[in-house]
Amino acid sequence: MVERMFKSTGGGPDRLTLVLIPNFSMIAFTSVVEPLRLANYVSGKTLYEWEVASRGGEPVVASNGIPVAAARSVADYERAPGNVILCSGLDAHVYKDNAVFGWLRRWAREGAHIGAICTGAHVLAHAGLLNGYRCTLHWENIDSFLEEFPDLDVRAELFEIDRDRFTCAGGVAALDMMLSEIGAAHGPELASSVSEQFMHERMREGSDDQRLPLQARLRISHPKLIRAIAEMEKNTEEALSRDEIAERVGLSRRQLERLFRRYLNTSPARYYLKLRLNRARTLLTQTTMPVTEVAFASGFTSASHFSKCYRDMFGRTPRAERRGPGVPPEVRAAGEADAHGDVSDFELGDEAQVVAE
Numbered sequence: 001m002v003e004r005m006f007k008s009t010g011g012g013p014d015r016l017t018l019v020l021i022p023n024f025s026m027i028a029f030t031s032v033v034e035p036l037r038l039a040n041y042v043s044g045k046t047l048y049e050w051e052v053a054s055r056g057g058e059p060v061v062a063s064n065g066i067p068v069a070a071a072r073s074v075a076d077y078e079r080a081p082g083n084v085i086l087c088s089g090l091d092a093h094v095y096k097d098n099a100v101f102g103w104l105r106r107w108a109r110e111g112a113h114i115g116a117i118c119t120g121a122h123v124l125a126h127a128g129l130l131n132g133y134r135c136t137l138h139w140e141n142i143d144s145f146l147e148e149f150p151d152l153d154v155r156a157e158l159f160e161i162d163r164d165r166f167t168c169a170g171g172v173a174a175l176d177m178m179l180s181e182i183g184a185a186h187g188p189e190l191a192s193s194v195s196e197q198f199m200h201e202r203m204r205e206g207s208d209d210q211r212l213p214l215q216a217r218l219r220i221s222h223p224k225l226i227r228a229i230a231e232m233e234k235n236t237e238e239a240l241s242r243d244e245i246a247e248r249v250g251l252s253r254r255q256l257e258r259l260f261r262r263y264l265n266t267s268p269a270r271y272y273l274k275l276r277l278n279r280a281r282t283l284l285t286q287t288t289m290p291v292t293e294v295a296f297a298s299g300f301t302s303a304s305h306f307s308k309c310y311r312d313m314f315g316r317t318p319r320a321e322r323r324g325p326g327v328p329p330e331v332r333a334a335g336e337a338d339a340h341g342d343v344s345d346f347e348l349g350d351e352a353q354v355v356a357e
Contacts, residue, residue, distance in 0.1 A: 004184045005166040005177070007082040007113040014185065016050040017081035019100075020060035020068060025089035025118040029062070031174035032085060032117060038194045039182050047186060053077075055100055063089040074103045080110035085117060089170070092119035093144060093286050101127035108164075117177075118170025125149050134160045135167040139210040143279060144286035147297065159206040169210045176204040218264070224249045225259045232272045236279045239299030242268050277313050280306070284321050291318045 006014045018032065036048035054060045057073035084107060088095065104127045108114055116124050121137040122145065124130045134153045137145055146154055159168040159177040168177045175198065183191030183203075195203050211217070214226050227249040231240065240248075245268065246256040260268045280298035283289055289297070295306035295318075310318050 003161045005083075005113060005115060005161045005181050006185065007111070007164070008185075009082060013046045013049045014083065015081065016048065016083045016085060017077075018050060018052050019074060019084060019086050020052060020054050020070060021086060021088035021092060021095055021120065021123060022060055023063045023090035023092075024060065024087040025170055026062040026064050026066060027172065028089070028117040028168070028170040028174045029068070029087045031172055032087070032178055035175055035178035035182060035194050035198075038197045039186065039190060042193045042197065043186065043190055047182075055097060074100060077103075077107075080107035080112040082112060084112050084114045086115070086120035086123050087117055088120040088123055089118050092122040093141070093148070095123055096126060104129060111164075113164045113166070115166035115168070117168040117174045121145065121154075121167045122148075124165070124167070125152060130165065130167075133165040134162040135165070136160045136169055136210075137167060138170045140282065141286060144283055147283065147287055147289060156210055157206055158204055158208050158210055161206065172200075173204075173210065175200060176208075177206070179203045180206065220263045222259060222263060224251055225263055228256060228259070228268070229271070232268075232275055236276050236299055237297055239272070239276065245272075273309060274313065276300070277310055280310065280318070281314070281321065284318055285324075294318065 006016070009015060016032075016036070018029065020029075033050060036050060039047050051071045052068060053072050053074050053076075054070035055074060057070050057076065059067040059069045061067045084104070086104075100123075104114060104124070108129055114124065114129060116137075119137050119141050121130065121135045122141070124135070125145070125148075130149075130152050134155055136142075136155050136157050136159060139156060142154060142156055146152075157169070158173040159180070160166065161177075161180075166177070168174050179191045179195055179200075180203070182194055191203060195201075214229055215221055218226075218229070220226065228245050228251075231245050231248050242253055242256065246253045249256070251259070256268055260266055260271060264271060276298045280294050280300075283294045283297060284291070287294075291307075292303045295303045298306070300306035300309075307317055310316075310321070314321065316324075
């Protein structure tokens with residue numbers, strides 16, 4: 001039996017309150033609302049009702065610059081809504097509004113079912129509402145989320161429903177989560193009909209992977225090359241040597257080098273380095289971790305080597321990355337704190353041979 005995420009109102013339409021966080025993802029927001037609208041349309045009944053709320057009842061601007069009006073403030077609720085979804089997107093990791101956290105905790109105590117889409121798990125976690133629950137969020141934010149909340153049970157899946165909490169990876173994964181709810185509450189035939197209205201050819205399960213398979217992402221099909229890249233992606237913090245990677249996939253080092261040159265026009269070392277530096281970039285712009293900790297979390301044992309490689313790849317030092325446009329003020333402040341010991345000022349160590357071509 002498919003687990004429901006909404007709290008039933010007992011005979012009437014299920015009601016949902018969407019709380020907008022600044023810079024929320026519009027596609028995730030509409031992927032929640034539109035399936036409910038179509039469920040009403042296809043069934044010919046009012047199965048669902050919803051309203052939009054914000055911190056003070058004001059319109060909230062999405063990450064695409066479009067403002068969405070709110071019907072009321074979170075403080076206007078005399079009692080907890082039955083079902084709440086936090087809609088967030090960019091910069092959710094630095095959203096710190098104690099008043100909103102307090103209302104969410106109160107609603108949880110009063111029995112509300114509370115969920116989040118896209119990066120909304122950050123907001124729930126800061127409010128202390130994910131302790132003891134499975135959760136998920138957009139794949140791009142999982143690494144930084146785990147660095148900040150290492151004790152939470154985070155799954156890299158499309159959506160997670162765990163008792164009175166539910167979380168979703170965002171994007172059109174929110175559509176799959178809502179189709180699952182419609183099917184659980186009103187039967188698979190209605191869910192299929194709504195899916196057809198979207199021309200959504202397959203309703204995905206919550207346990208499906210968020211990302212495309214490596215074969216589709218890279219447009220390559222060589223099984224051993226795919227396995228080698230998978231090993232690299234699984235080991236960004238504790239970096240493997242080329243010999244270790246080759247041994248794990250049953251190749252010689254020379255064979256591994258030839259495969260990368262033939263299919264990707266690069267070396268294993270260069271590909272692995274880019275993978276780890278992209279992880280570092282995410283941590284630099286989405287967390288307040290010191291630069292040296294970011295280096296170690298990205299598989300570098302020398303802060304100086306990390307800084308040189310980062311500058312060579314992106315044209316700026318890690319600290320300069322944190323001063324860039326679009327970086328949240330809290331993260332910029334962390335960059336300024338690093339200024340007293342900027343790793344870019346260190347001399348290059350002897351680790352450079354690790355990525356030698």
